[in-house]
Amino acid sequence: MALMKFLNNRPDTPYFRPPPLYFRVLKSCDQLRSLMFEEFASKVQQRGCYIMRGHELRGTAPPNNINVTARTQFFRAPILSVSEDLFTEAEALLHPHAPLTPLKMSSPNEGLVTVQGEVAEFSAVKDVLSGKQHVPLRNLQLKEDxxxxxxxxxxxxxxHSFNVGDQINLSHMKLNHSSYGPQLHSTTYTKTETKVEDRAEVLIIGVATSEKPKQLEVLLDDGESLFIDSELWNPFDKELEEVAVRVTVQIKGKQIMQIKKNQCE
Known part of the structure; x- marks a missing residue:
């Protein structure tokens, strides 16, 4: 292919300027804005055809990367005909398959996987050097069965914000092995989701202060404890002085996000 030949053959000279590229955008995603300057992202639309000039080729080894700079220009161009098979291939590249896989069955031979479980512990966010960029990094322990x-x-x-006890889903993870044992690593495709649970007929029998600022810990009749914002709890505090509080709640991990009084039948 002409593009691969272009990416694999960069002359070893500081005076090289890549020729204009005539291309069609087959598929795009939200990552586009993180890969291009903000002012250019809106100029390149899915299925649109363009001539690009003023770009650069960068990399330590072939295939090199096309780098968009402040000098890069995009010109709308006539339609470039491509087969539907290429659209399908582009979709697979942007959204690779990552099947839901139990933690204990993850294997480095399975490629990208999606996992879920409970957050047992997590570290503070660290700023680490990756190449020439500083990127945030966080480690956590995930439990399942x-x-x-x-x-x-x-x-x-x-x-992403976490609490101990959160039930989370991590997509497009890659399993690596190190001297510390197996470890799952996020990729550029990873999406993090904390599961939200709706519960009706929850009976709160006690409340206590919490180490968390502006948070209280409530005790349920089955022995489970959850956290709630103190302002969110205020309307129910007086009632608890006389009787257990029966409510419907929305829970994110161990945190009550919404709470409302059950209607009398």
Whole structure:
């Protein structure tokens, strides 16, 4: 292919300027804005055809990367005909398959996987050097069915907010082995989701102060304890002085996000 020949053959001279590229955008995703300057992202639309000039080729070994700079220009161009098979191939590249896989059955031979489980512990976000960029990194321990595994989350996945006890879903993870044992690493495709649970007929029998600022800990009749914002709890505090509080709640991990009084039948 002409593009691969272009990426694999960069002359070893500081005076080289890549020729203009005539291309069609087959598929795009939200990552486009993180890969291009903000002012250019809106100029390149899915299925659109363009001539690009003022770009650069960068890399330590072939295939090199096309780098968009402040000098890069995009010109709308006539339609470039491509087969539907290429659209399908582009979709697979942007959204690779990552099947839901139990933690204890993860294998480095399975490629990208999606895992879920309970957050047992997590570290503070660290700023680490990756290449020439500083990126956020967070480590956590994930548990599922009595099995625990270390997880390393970078970039967008690393700044996601967590609480111990959160039930989370991590997509497009890659299993690596190190001297510390197996560890799941996030990729550029990883999406992090904390599961939200709706519960009706929850009976709160006690409340206590918490080490968390502006948070209280409530005790349920089955022995489970959850956390709730003190302002969110205020309307129910007086009632608890006389009787247990029966409510419907929305829970995210161990945190009550919404709470409302059950209607009398």
């Amino acid at each position: 009595g099995y625990a595994m270390s997880v390393c989350l970078r970039r967008e996945a690393g700044i």
